Amino acid sequence: xxxxxxxxxxxxxxxxxxxxxxxxxxxxxxxxxxxxxxxxxxxxxxxxxxxxxxxxxxxxxxxxxxxxxxxxxxxxxxxxxxxxxxxxxxxxxxxxxxxxxxxxxxxxxxxxxxxxxxxxxxxxxxxxxxxxxxxxxxxxxxxxxxxxxxxxxxxxxxxxxxxxxxxxxxxxxxxxxxxxxxxxxxxxxxxxxxxxxxxxxxxxxxxxxxxxxxxxxxxxxxxxxxxxxxxxxxxxxxxxxxxxxxxxxxxxxxxxxxxxxxxxxxxxxxxxxxxxxxxxxxxxxxxxxxxxxxxxxxxxxxxxxxxxxxxxxxxxxxxxxxxxxxxxxxxxxxxxxxxxxxxxxxxxxxxxxxxxxxxxxxxxxxxxxxxxxxxxxxxxxxxxxxxxxxxxxxxxxxxxxxxxxxxxxxxxxxxxxxxxxxxxxxxxxxxxxxxxxxxxxxxx
Amino acid sequence: xxxxxxxxxxxxxxxxxxxxxxxxxxxxxxxxxxxxxxxxxxxxxxxxxxxxxxxxxxxxxxxxxxxxxxxxxxxxxxxxxxxxxxxxxxxxxxxxxxxxxxxxxxxxxxxxxxxxxxxxxxxxxxxxxxxxxxxxxxxxxxxxxxxxxxxxxxxxxxxxxxxxxxxxxxxxxxxxxxxxxxxxxxxxxxxxxxxxxxxxxxxxxxxxxxxxxxxxxxxxxxxxxxxxxxxxxxxxxxxxxxxxxxxxxxxxxxxxx
Numbered sequence: 001x002x003x004x005x006x007x008x009x010x011x012x013x014x015x016x017x018x019x020x021x022x023x024x025x026x027x028x029x030x031x032x033x034x035x036x037x038x039x040x041x042x043x044x045x046x047x048x049x050x051x052x053x054x055x056x057x058x059x060x061x062x063x064x065x066x067x068x069x070x071x072x073x074x075x076x077x078x079x080x081x082x083x084x085x086x087x088x089x090x091x092x093x094x095x096x097x098x099x100x101x102x103x104x105x106x107x108x109x110x111x112x113x114x115x116x117x118x119x120x121x122x123x124x125x126x127x128x129x130x131x132x133x134x135x136x137x138x139x140x141x142x143x144x145x146x147x148x149x150x151x152x153x154x155x156x157x158x159x160x161x162x163x164x165x166x167x168x169x170x171x172x173x174x175x176x177x178x179x180x181x182x183x184x185x186x187x188x189x190x191x192x193x194x195x196x197x198x199x200x201x202x203x204x205x206x207x208x209x210x211x212x213x214x215x216x217x218x219x220x221x222x223x224x225x226x227x228x229x230x231x232x233x234x235x236x237x238x239x240x241x242x243x244x245x246x247x248x249x250x251x252x253x254x255x256x257x258x259x260x261x262x263x264x265x266x267x268x269x270x271x272x273x274x275x276x277x278x279x280x281x282x283x284x285x286x287x288x289x290x291x292x293x294x295x296x297x298x299x300x301x302x303x304x305x306x307x308x309x310x311x312x313x314x315x316x317x318x319x320x321x322x323x324x325x326x327x328x329x330x331x332x333x334x335x336x337x338x339x340x341x342x343x344x345x346x347x348x349x350x351x352x353x354x355x356x357x358x359x360x361x362x363x364x365x366x367x368x369x370x371x372x373x374x375x376x377x378x379x380x381x382x383x384x385x386x387x388x389x390x391x392x393x394x395x396x397x398x399x400x401x402x403x404x405x406x407x408x409x410x411x412x413x414x415x416x417x418x419x420x421x422x423x424x425x426x427x428x429x430x431x432x433x434x435x436x437x438x439x440x441x442x443x444x
Numbered sequence: 445x446x447x448x449x450x451x452x453x454x455x456x457x458x459x460x461x462x463x464x465x466x467x468x469x470x471x472x473x474x475x476x477x478x479x480x481x482x483x484x485x486x487x488x489x490x491x492x493x494x495x496x497x498x499x500x501x502x503x504x505x506x507x508x509x510x511x512x513x514x515x516x517x518x519x520x521x522x523x524x525x526x527x528x529x530x531x532x533x534x535x536x537x538x539x540x541x542x543x544x545x546x547x548x549x550x551x552x553x554x555x556x557x558x559x560x561x562x563x564x565x566x567x568x569x570x571x572x573x574x575x576x577x578x579x580x581x582x583x584x585x586x587x588x589x590x591x592x593x594x595x596x597x598x599x600x601x602x603x604x605x606x607x608x609x610x611x612x613x614x615x616x617x618x619x620x621x622x623x624x625x626x627x628x629x630x631x632x633x634x635x636x637x638x639x640x641x642x643x644x645x646x647x648x649x650x651x652x653x654x655x656x657x658x659x660x661x662x663x664x665x666x667x668x669x670x671x672x673x674x675x676x677x678x679x680x681x682x683x684x685x686x687x688x689x690x691x692x693x694x695x696x697x698x699x700x701x
Contacts, residue, residue, distance in 0.1 A: 393534040393588075396494050397548035397604065398522035398555070407547075411538025411587075 027122065028129045031136075031155065038142040038152035045146050057331040057363045058273055058302040063245050068187035068217045070154075071100035071180070078178060083107050086178055086209040086239070088424035093171035093203075094118065096159055099178050101188035103157060115167025115200065117160070121193060124160035132160070136193055139251040139279065140221050147247045147273075151189040151221040158191030161204065163230070165197035172203040172235075172422055179210035179218055179244065192222040194232075201231040203422065208246060209239040209268070216241065220248040226258040228282065234262045235425055240269040242297065249275040256282025256311075263420055264320075266293030266301050267432060277306040280314045280342075291320040292416045294432065295328030295360065302331040309342035309375075316346075321413055322353040323433075324360035331363045336377060338370040345372060349379040354412045356386065356405075406434045445510055447472045447612055447643045448493075453504035455492050462488040464668035465504070470612070473640040477654055477679060478647045480665035481687040486647045487531060489665070490616040494528035495521050508612070522548075523555035525611030529601040529618050536588040541600075542570065544588050545607055552608060573606040577633045595626035602633040613637070614645045619653035631656030651683035 026032055047064045048055040076099040083097065094109035096118050103120045112118050125132045142149035159175050177190045196202060208218055218240060226232050240246045246269045254260055262276055278287050293301045301324075307316045322330040332351045353362040366379040386408050394404035410417075410433040417433070420426040448470040455463040462485045470476055480486050492499050493506065495518035506513040513521060536544070550560040561569070570584065577599050589597050598618055605613050615634065619627055634644065634657050646657055654662070654676065662678040663670045666687070672678065 387534070387536075390534045390536050392496060392518060393530065393536070394544070394548075395518035396522055396528050396530075397544070397608065398519050398551040399548055400519050400551065401517065403547075403551075404519075407539055407544075408536070411536060414538035 027125050027156070028133070030129075030133050031125065034137050035153055035155055038137075038149045038155075041142050042146055042149040042153050045149070048146055054304065054333075057329075058271070058300060060247075060271070060273075062271065063217055063247070066185050066215065066217070066245075068185045071102075071186040071188070073102045075183065075186075076100040076102045076104075076180065078104060078107065078180065080107060083176075083178065086176060086207065087174070088428070091172065091174065091422070091424040093174060095174040095176055097176045097178065098159065098188075098190060100180060100186055101157070101177075101190055112173070113167075113169055113171070115164035116169055116173065116202075117162040117164075118173060119160050121158040121160045121191060122156065124162075124193075131195070132193065135195060135223060135225050138223070139225075139253045140223050140249055145249060145275075147219055148221055148249050151191060151219050151249075154189040154219075155191050158193065161192070161194045163196045163200045163202045165199055165227075167197075167200040167202075169200070169202040172205050174205045174207065176207045176209070177218065177220065179208075179214070179216040179240070181210070181214040181216040185215045185217070187217040187219065190218065190220040192220070194222065194224045196224070196226045196230045196232050198227045199229050200227075203233045203235075205235040205237065205422065205425070207237040207239065208248075210241040210244055212241055213243060214241045215243045217245040218248070220246075222248070222250040224250065224252045224260075226252065226254045226260050228255045229257040230255075231259045232261070233421060234260070235265065235420070235422060236263070236274075237265045237267070237425060237428075238269060238272060238274075239267050240272070242268060242270060242299070244269050246272045248273070250277070252276070252278040252287075254278060254280050254282065254285045254287060257284040258282065259286040261288040261419075262290065263416070263425075264289075264291035264293075264303070265425070265429060266291070266303075269299060269301075271300045273302040273304070275304045275306075277308070278316070279308045279310065280316070281310050283311045283313045285311070285314040287314065287316040288419075289316070289318040289320075290416050290419060292413050292429070293322050293330070295322065295324040295330060296326045297328060298326070299328040300331070301328070304331075304333045304335075306335040306337070307347065309336070309338045309345045309347065311341060312343045312345070314342065314345055316348070318349040319416060320351045321416055322362060323356065323409055323413065324353060324362060325356040327357070327359045329361050329363075332381075333365045333367065334379070335367045336369070336379070338368075338372050338375050338377060340371045342372050343374045345375040345377065347375070347377045351379075351381040352412070353381075353383045354386065354409065355383065356409070402435075410434050446470060446507075447509060449505075449507040451505045451507075453489075453492065453506060454502045455488060455499045455504075456502055457488070457499055461502070462499075462668050463492065466665075466668070466670055468663065468670065470643045470645065472611070472643055474661065475638065475644045475646065475657065475659045477659035477662045478645060478665055479649070479651070479662060479679065479682060482649070484665040485668040486649075486665055487616055490528060490531075490614050490645075490647050493521075493614055494518060494526060519551070520555075522608075522610075523552050527605050527608055527610035527613045529598075529605060529613065529615045531616040531618075531620065533589050533592075533597040533601055535590045535592075537590050539588050541586055541588050542584045545570070545604060548604070549608060569607060573603055576606065576636050577603040578629055579603050594621045595623070595629075598622060598626065598630055599633065602630055602637075606633065606637060611641065612643050612645070614647065616647045617649060618646075619648055619650060627653060628656060651679045654679045
């Protein structure tokens with residue numbers, strides 16, 4: 001229970017509750033109502049503090065204390081060349097780009113494959129308000145999460161992805177959120193709604209990035225609705241500036257026989273909090289939540305996941321791996337709920353952390369709540385250093401110590417890397433893990 | 445010039461002195477066996493030569509090809525041509541065996557100023573050596589030593605030695621835990637690598653291996669010193685009489701000295 005709230009700076013409230021958000025299109029009435037309720041809620045609860053159980057290990061007061069402002073559209077110009085360092089050169093597929101939360105049509109794909117609708121949330125609300133109203137804000141609840149409330153209060157626009165029933169989309173759809181803060185700290189509240197209809201299949205990438213050295217705050221919320229028998233492979237690549245704050249919630253609602261995989265890749269940022277929550281609301285669902293993050297300097301990576309088994313015969317697999325160097329810190333909290341009806345659940349959770357420096361640290365907490373009696377649930381957490389004997393073994397075969405360390409670090413993450421099906425992301429991760437060393441093809 | 449020249453080597457682990465003055469000269473082409481009971485310092489000697497940092501050398505000198513070996517990193521020693529077959533080969537999940545071996549070989553070749561070996565040339569080399577050691581192709585595509593049986597791990601060590609082509613191979617209790625068939629396979633592999641340019645040091649507790657890898661010299665280590673050296677017949681003598689005989693004998697020798 002929360003016993004204290006942090007004072008909310010006036011700038012936040014003025015930005016979200018007034019009419020000075022810069023929007024000339026207020027959207028449908030239900031949206032205004034949603035925003036107002038969210039703003040009121042945020043005004044009431046404010047930012048979480050470390051007295052809040054869910055925020056025990058992560059202090060967000062730097063976010064509350066930094067005077068972030070919403071960047072205007074004109075402050076959010078980005079050339080194609082400027083964009084190129086945040087995209088993948090060798091990624092086939094389509095992309096939608098936002099800069100400081102503003103849709104950049106000139107940087108985005110003009111057309112999308114059959115069965116794929118990608119547009120701004122504002123356009124989606126103009127075209128089909130009932131469809132958006134049915135899903136937006138339904139699984140990401142502003143009532144219980146202050147950052148979701150903040151995001152919802154600021155909701156004007158965002159990304160809307162709709163995959164039609166039966167569509168098999170082979171090339172990935174890349175949603176790229178770039179932040180810039182050339183003239184002082186900026187904040188953006190990226191909002192994404194992904195609706196995947198029955199029997200379809202799609203690969204989605206969400207990336208968040210910004211120029212090195214810039215101070216900004218990304219407060220993202222993504223809602224994913226996966227309908228019956230649909231298959232979704234989701235990648236989140238977080239490459240924010242080393243001075244950026246990144247708080248994100250992804251809320252996934254899964255229907256019968258759906259197959260959802262999440263790969264959360266954390267490479268950048270100063271303070272990062274990722275909440276990934278999956279609700280398994282039908283039988284025969286396969287849900288995979290994987291994550292890997294690389295911390296250095298004083299980075300803080302806080303990953304909270306929740307898998308809610310509400311129905312029988314569902315499998316969930318979860319592996320989160322942290323590689324922490326220097327003074328970086330990690331937090332892992334993995335909740336698994338198995339409701340009374342969820343018999344024959346098979347849930348497996350693993351959290352492993354590699355500490356590369358004596359100053360790095362991790363707080364890890366598996367949290368299983370099981371109300372059914374015929375289920376299989378396992379969890380395990382390990383924390384360790386590079387195996388000195390393995391290091392010596394590699395050196396004794398002529399491999400340089402630094403290369404040997406990179407090799408073993410890579411090996412630690414290899415089971416997550418090998419599950420990444422998008423080549424461009426996998427090779428990006430290979431390069432980072434191997435510290436740009438020319439060690440290729442090592443996967444065992 | 446001797447390949448390896450150890451002079452009055454003293455080394456300790458933490459505060460405990462393990463090696464108390466070892467001197468040994470090994471010439472190219474020779475096979476030396478170092479025998480001794482548990483705790484005599486055999487593995488410490490192997491560890492000091494290969495560069496394990498758990499050991500601190502307090503005095504003495506080790507020259508390899510005339511170069512001070514002790515000041516080099518483990519990888520530099522390997523690049524110069526020192527190979528240690530581990531008593532307990534390490535499992536490295538996530539690192540492919542073939543990749544690992546090619547990275548090792550190329551690192552050594554690079555040091556020698558040779559060109560990196562291409563993948564096809566490497567695979568040809570590997571296939572050749574695999575047959576000698578009866579290594580199954582499937583082991584190559586698995587992570588290093590992961591899930592290998594004890595015998596497979598030891599054969600993999602000798603297989604690596606065959607591929608890396610060292611000047612000096614140190615086999616640290618490669619025979620321990622092997623059944624007679626695996627022992628013969630390993631010995632065959634080692635014998636195939638005997639050459640006038642290469643020296644081999646076989647560290648073992650048991651005489652049995654030396655029936656198959658016949659040494660030119662046998663040294664008996666006890667209490668951190670070489671207490672007896674001789675030809676291959678010394679191993680048989682030890683086998684017949686046990687280390688107990690030797691220790692009483694060595695004491696009187698030392699007293700006499």
